[in-house]
Amino acid sequence: MILNSNTSLQQGEKLKPVLTSELSYELIDYYGPTECAVFATFKKVKDINGRYVSSIGRPIANAQAYILGENNELLPVGAVGELHIGGNLLAQGYLNNEELTTSKFINSPFRENEKLYRTGDLARWKPDGDIEFLGRIDNQVKVRGFRVELGEIERCLARLEGIQEAAVITKDHGSNKYIVAFIIIKPGEKADAAWVRQQLKEELPGYMIPAQIINVDKIPLTANGKTDTHLLKEWADKEAKELISTEPPTNETERIIADIWAEELERPVINMTDNFFDIGGNSLLVAIVATALNSRLDTKIYMRDIYQFPVLRQLADELIIRAKEAREAIPKEDVEPYVALQQDVYLAPGTVFAGGFDPKQLEKPKTIFLTGVTGFVGIHLLQELLDTTSADIYCLVRAQDEFHAVEKIDRCYKQYHIDRKEEQKPRIIPVIGDLSLPLLGLSEEEFKKLAGVLDLIYHSGSSVNFIEPYSYMKAPNVEGLREIIKLAGAERTKCLALLSTISVYSWGHVFTGKKVMLESDDIEQNIMSVSKDIGYVRSKYVMEAIADLAAKEGLPLITYRLGYAMCHSETGASAPYQWWSGLVKNCVEFKSYPLLTELREGLITVDYMTQSMAHITKNKDAVGKKFNLIAKPETNLTLENFFGLLKKYYPFTLEGLPYKEWRKQWEDDRKNRLYPLTSLFKDNMHEGLSTVELYQNTYVWDCSNVMKFLEGSGIEEPIFDKKMLDLYLKYLGILK
Known part of the structure; x- marks a missing residue:
């Protein structure tokens, strides 16, 4: 009008x-x-x-x-x-x-x-x-068990450079649904499906990435001006029928892989040069595809194979070579030559330590740089730093712009039930960047300017994934730390508080024969087990070794080895991407838990961790020391201790079962919450044992430095009593 x-x-x-x-x-x-x-x-x-x-x-x-x-x-x-x-x-x-x-x-x-x-x-x-x-609200659908708001996908698409307009629908595929996106490309712009998917992965979880992306000239409308979803579904059907493989399989192995990918990725056509992750694959589907391949091919396929050989033809070639070798009674161990890990311990070219570090920067920092702010520990650390310092907190966030960075941070506050304080919001300053990119994705001018204003750096950011190989974790974790160290040394030297993991000790006891590991002990003695541990642990080991090298060159360094942040003691909030919560839910559901001897995860609360770090970092004497942020040896819960508490406080039926008998209850159920992590529980890492089994009888971890530096602070080790467990189990949805 x-x-x-x-x-x-x-x-x-x-x-x-x-x-x-x-x-x-x-x-x-x-x-x-x-x-x-x-x-x-x-x-x-x-x-x-x-x-x-x-x-x-x-x-x-x-x-x-x-x-x-x-x-x-x-x-x-x-x-x-x-x-x-x-x-x-x-x-x-x-x-x-x-x-x-x-x-x-x-x-x-x-x-x-x-x-x-x-x-x-x-x-x-x-x-x-x-x-x-x-x-x-009624535009929400369920895809692979996840609730998806189609409008959110449309908005992400519409924000991409080169896309004029977008519409998203779902199509039925057997008992499941898959997502189809229709996009209008701006005149003179180019945006192919692989590029669009890559951009969406920056903003959306894997299950929200469209399986099919179709270029159209216009989005059809009904007579009353609404998007004509019926016509879009007809277009999607027509597109699928007209597609033909431009690179069909040339052998039986390629054909089997293509069939499985087509079925699981819900795609009518698969080409031999297709990349699993570019055509809709994600970490949730890796376990399903690996299991399907194992059932149809006469060779052992590991989940890591999908990551290391994501292109179909490369994967087929690798499996053909492997099939020529006689199948071993014990599957080949997953091992990274430890020399390769040692060779990755170096600083980025151009790293300098300008000097001028003042311990007052620790006690009363005016500006702090924090990575990993959208992670479970990172978001709680952000709030702790806001509460215990007057500093402005520069937060590295991977996002399109500042608005969406703030939106990501806000989402984490809500997800983990953290109280916001309006007066603190102006002190949160988003820095749009990416750990996996040179200079963190900043321009040289931006990087230099940032380096000049910072007093202190907390590096919490890491890719946390329990099935990706080391080669996948290397860019965000190892290369990312090198860039952080470069930032810490530039313009004027700043202290780096590195958030490592207690897992850098790995299951080293198998090789060292030791029972106790001190905070000051050299972690290199555990390199044999680290080289056989999961990719995440390998990357964290290399990160800590690189940081130690930088310390020798002049970097003020405080290293925190974090245990497992099970929950927050007052809200019960926990991280959905960690495996322990899935384990607890499975055990309650199947009324049993695995009989694993002296298996410790270093269970602790996230608020104890963040309070401890914020307090200890203010002490200049902490520079050069390592801190194991876990419970004291006498109170550090084992898996059996934890489930003993559940049996003590709740009317759950929980029977201890031999490990493989317990695993058998869920290992073939692709819908089970632990199924995507099958490799943790099944893959041979050393002498026929899986990662989970190898962490039995693990080290008793010393935390003397933590106890000493917390004296008089009022920060007390948490007690896993019924009150805390009630909050935790309610957050998980186990208790109502």
Whole structure:
């Protein structure tokens, strides 16, 4: 509707991305369901720096907007919830439909004698006070057991350079669904499916990456202006039928791999040069594909093979060579020649230590650089540093821009139930970058400027994955640390507080014969076991060795070896990507646990870790020392101790079973939560034993330095009592 030559109003279907700099009139976007008369919010549409910004604006004068959670509670800025509309513009209800009226027009929790209309739309407040419309609640679907909001995928696609517009649907594939994306490429731009998937991986989890990406000239609309999903499904079917393999299999091994990939990745055509991860593969599917290949090929396939040989033809060639060798009674061990690990211990070219380190930078830092802020430990460390220092915290975040970086941080606060303090928000300064890139993805000028203002660096960032090989972990972990050390030395030398892991000791007791490992003991004595341990442990070992080398060259270094951050002692929050929570859920579900002798994970709480680090780092005498952040030897829980506590405090039936008998309950169930981590429990790492089995009878870890430096601080080692376990099990959904 054109009001005059300078103004245009848009109402109806969600406004598609548009650059107003190309319009000769002012465009106003109105939002409002029929139940709110004509409209309830408005926004003058204006692109910023040539980029369309999605928003439905703010409520009009006689309307109120609320974004509420599942319990009708007000949600903070950035949190996603259902949009509710209030005010005197609301209809009284639905004629002759009392039931629907009652469900949609609810009593306002905030104003007496007023109603709110539940729109069924997902939205969130933006920092500038506008509302971002995110799509319909009923546009949420389940894909491989995960709840997916299709609108979120559409928004990520629309933000990519080169993409003008996008629409996302799901298609049925047997009992499962898969995601199909339709994109319109801007004139003169290029964006192939592999590039689009790679960009989406920066923002979305693997299960939300579309299996099929189709270029179209336009997104079809129905007669009432809504996206025509039925026609899109027809287009997807037509596209699938017309696809032919340009590089068909040339032998039986290639054919079998192609068949399995096509089935599991839900793709009609597979080419021999396809990369598993570029065509929809992810870590959740690696175990499924590896198991399927093992059942159909007469050779042993490891999960790491999919990572090391992601291109189909490369994988086939490797398996053909392997098949020519006689199958061994005990499968070949997974081993990284320890010499290769030692050869990776060096500093990045151009690393210098400028000098000028002042211990006061530790006691009263004005600026702190923190990596890994969106991880479980990192986000809690951020809050601890905000509470215990007055420093501005520069946070390295991999994101498109500052807005989405802040959004990621906000999401972590909400996920882990961390209380936000409004007055602290201005002290959180996002730095858009990437650990796996030279100079952390910054320009030389940005890197130099950052190096000049920092007083202290906490390096918490690492890729945490228990099945990826060392070669995959090397870029973000090993190369990333080299860049962090370069940052610590540049302009003026800053102390590096490195967050390592207690796992750098590995299962070294098998080779050293020792029972106790001191904080000051050289970890190199464990290199034989490290070279056979999982890729993550290998990378963390190399990281610590590189940091020690830098310390010899002049870097002030404090090393924290973290145990397993099981939960937060006051919220029960835990990290979903760690394996222990999955183990606990499995054991409760199957009413049994594995009889593994003296298996220690270094169970501790995340708040004990972060409080300890923040306190110890302020002490200049900590420089040059190592700190094992775990429980004292006499209170360090073993696996059997932990499940003993569950049996003591709760009416769970939990029977201790021989390890392989316990594993047999779930190892063939591809839907089981531990299935993607099968290699931890099954692959031969040393003399026929898996990683989990090898950690039996492991070292007793010393933590004398921690105890000494915490004296008088009031920071006490947590006790895993019923109160804490209640919180933990409720967070996991085991207790109601």
